[in-house]
Amino acid sequence: MEEHGTTVLFDIFGLKVSSFVTTMWAVMAVILIISFFATRNLKKVPTGAQNVMEFLIQTLIGFFAGVMGEKNAKQYLPILATFFIFILLSNYSGLLPMAGHLPGLAAPTSTLSVTAGFALVVFFCTHFFGIKEKGLGYFKHFFQPVAFLFPLMIIEEFVRPLSLSLRLYGNIFGEEMVTAQLFSMAPFGVPIIMQLLGILMGLIQAFVFTLLTAVYIGGATADHH
Amino acid sequence: MHIDFHDLIWAIINFIVLLAILYKFLYGPIMRTMESRENEIKRNITQAEEMRVEAEASRAQLQEALNDARKEAQEIVNNAVKVGEETKNQIISEAKDSAAKLMQKAQEEIQREKEQALAEIRNEVANLAVLAAGKIIGKTITADDHKKLVDQYIQGVGGIQ
Numbered sequence: 350m351e352e353h354g355t356t357v358l359f360d361i362f363g364l365k366v367s368s369f370v371t372t373m374w375a376v377m378a379v380i381l382i383i384s385f386f387a388t389r390n391l392k393k394v395p396t397g398a399q400n401v402m403e404f405l406i407q408t409l410i411g412f413f414a415g416v417m418g419e420k421n422a423k424q425y426l427p428i429l430a431t432f433f434i435f436i437l438l439s440n441y442s443g444l445l446p447m448a449g450h451l452p453g454l455a456a457p458t459s460t461l462s463v464t465a466g467f468a469l470v471v472f473f474c475t476h477f478f479g480i481k482e483k484g485l486g487y488f489k490h491f492f493q494p495v496a497f498l499f500p501l502m503i504i505e506e507f508v509r510p511l512s513l514s515l516r517l518y519g520n521i522f523g524e525e526m527v528t529a530q531l532f533s534m535a536p537f538g539v540p541i542i543m544q545l546l547g548i549l550m551g552l553i554q555a556f557v558f559t560l561l562t563a564v565y566i567g568g569a570t571a572d573h574h
Numbered sequence: 575m576h577i578d579f580h581d582l583i584w585a586i587i588n589f590i591v592l593l594a595i596l597y598k599f600l601y602g603p604i605m606r607t608m609e610s611r612e613n614e615i616k617r618n619i620t621q622a623e624e625m626r627v628e629a630e631a632s633r634a635q636l637q638e639a640l641n642d643a644r645k646e647a648q649e650i651v652n653n654a655v656k657v658g659e660e661t662k663n664q665i666i667s668e669a670k671d672s673a674a675k676l677m678q679k680a681q682e683e684i685q686r687e688k689e690q691a692l693a694e695i696r697n698e699v700a701n702l703a704v705l706a707a708g709k710i711i712g713k714t715i716t717a718d719d720h721k722k723l724v725d726q727y728i729q730g731v732g733g734i735q
Binding site: 360364365366367369370373374377380381384385387388391392393395399402403406407423426427428430431432435457460461462463464465466467469470 | 582
């Protein structure tokens with residue numbers, strides 16, 4: 350099967366812009382517009398959009414606090430919440446009609462290139478925060494609990510971004526392929542069920558990616574015994 | 575399944591740009607607002623608790639003052655009752671005294687009146703008896719004789735008594 354949306358539309362400073370990139374920009378624009386309306390007039394007693402945004406942020410803080418503690422959850426909320434919202438809306442962009450077939454519209458998370466980019470951000474952030482929190486002592490945890498497991502620990506560190514990116518890409522790409530196949534077989538009815546499943550899947554995958562990121566950052570910044 | 579490095583770089587750039595913008599315009603302001611609200615609520619709760627404790631203290635103080643005042647009032651009433659009782663007893667005993675004195679005086683008066691009356695009656699009787707005797711004798715008795723006779727008679731009556 351061939352990935353859709355790989356057509357290069359134009360390039361900026363030598364970087365080729367594909368449909369995935371333009372869709373990411375659209376998703377970013379939507380997020381920015383929503384946050385603009387949510388924070389346009391912040392009040393002590395919240396109303397309307399501010400309420401919704403505060404609820405979302407509180408929910409995310411509560412969710413991450415269960416993984417990495419309240420203090421860490423608040424400290425790393427920006428990166429985690431950005432991943433969550435960005436991935437969630439990217440997943441959902443694949444549910445739009447003609448996504449993947451229309452030039453300029455293709456779910457960014459349905460290509461390994463984009464999910465690998467995200468996973469790399471997670472990889473570097475995890476180690477950066479670890480070193481920032483604990484200095485050079487951070488590297489000690491690669492030799493714990495026993496030193497001879499060091500090669501395994503290193504492999505694990507590199508498997509993490511691989512599994513993060515493959516899981517997200519595989520799920521979203523697979524879901525889109527199934528929807529497309531169902532659509533070609535029975536255009537009415539059946540794809541709707543897959544679309545509804547897609548709403549759930551998109552949410553779950555965004556949650557899983559963000560949850561694992563929280564676990565990695567939490568593990569890197571936590572005190573090892 | 576291949577990796578397009580242009581897409582990969584774009585993904586990283588886009589993520590960092592989005593994170594930076596959201597950090598400045600969404601998380602920062604919202605977290606600050608929520609934090610300041612949280613602090614305000616905490617402060618309000620602390621203040622309310624302080625006020626409650628204060629109110630409790632002043633209530634206890636008032637209660638104490640009220641109790642003191644009640645005790646004092648009770649004392650005053652007790653004193654007044656005691657003083658009243660004393661005054662009553664005094665007045666009664668004084669009244670009894672003066673009644674007894676009055677009674678004695680009256681009795682003395684009566685006694686004196688009685689004696690005086692008796693003496694007058696004796697005189698009168700003696701006079702009458704002398705007059706009657708003079709009539710019977712038919713001779714006018716001189717003043718000296720008269721006096722002598724009366725005195726004798728009185729002494730006689732007194733002897734009888």
